[in-house]
Amino acid sequence: MDSIAWMAWTLPTAIFFTMIALMLAIMTWLAIAYPEVERVGVLRIPTTRGDRLFVSLIVTAVVHLLWIGLIGTDTIATLPIGEEGIEISSLWLAPVISLGLAVVIFRTA
């Protein structure tokens, strides 16, 4: 592990990149099994499945940054687990919103 110590891996970032890699693998499999078809949606541009994923990911990043910048990361709830409890940051609402937006983008864009 010493050879990649300079990359400063953490568990959360490792999970994040694994998810991205999985997403790409699934998209590749989907593209082979069900070839992508372009269509013109509410964005008025022809998009494929991959384009819609890209837009969703960009929107996700923007939503998270806007949330951190405008609303902040205050605690909104404490789960009664362990002695101290686990604090839930309001930032967890951002992925929920992003997921909702991604669904909208995939169905309408």
Add this chain to the structure above:
Amino acid sequence: MEKTVNQKAWFLVLPVFLVVAFSAIIPLMTVVNYSLQDTFGNNQFFWNGVGWFKELLDPSTDLGGRFFASLWRNLFFSFVILAIEVPLGIVIALSMPRQGWQVAACLVILALPLLIPWNVVGTIWQIFGRPDIGLLGYALNSIGINYNYVSNEFDAWVTVIVMDVWHWTSLVALLCYAGLKSIPDAYYQAAQIDGASRWAVFTAIQLPKMNRVLLIAVLLRFMDSFMIYTEPFVVTGGGPGNSTTFISIELVKIALGQFDLGKAAAMSLVYNLIILIVCWVFYTVMTNAGAGRRVKEGAK
């Protein structure tokens, strides 16, 4: 003819994938890792969550203040140079000769500034503008204009902008010239028969035919000016004060000057996201402008 399905061709992409992984993906992953941690060197990292992003997006903190100040400064710079270089490039392209040996001469002269490396351009203007030994600085001061890019913010901005215009207007002009050359003579003959004025020829024939090369020019010049580093760094070093500290100069100061890898990583990710969005918008507009025209022409 049926296309043969042979997925083995994908293995030919493998070398490119490896090179990109080595030069872009792995460094980018490292930057993401850095952005969530703090370090005091010695390869020891401490978890900081979204702390750096919070600080970065809050203009009242030191990091946020510097980020937003350099971001607006950079956007203003990009806006100014685009507003000068694009019209100037069009005018130069329109006034270039169409045939004869003059074409080659013009192209060579125009291409010269493009061939000079960034740091050399910076050094040329750094010396050219000096009030004591530089031709430009000395001449301006001799005719009574108090010009000094080292101490005056306005002069520093003028120097950096004029330098960029000198360096890159040629690119816009060459692109526009290529666009103009592709217009068939028949269009001009038709305009002549209709008795169109010079202005009408420009707005109805030349400008619409140039819109694709102009989009490319605007995209290239925006990206290049949005990540400008070397030239202002060599000429003004970001000064006087912070007046010409553009976003990449600020980034290098934070990352290498202060060794705040976490802060710099968070900043570069947001910077990267902005560039990615702008690129995507430009690319989409560009490809669809062409597609839309093809559809329209097909319908005729």
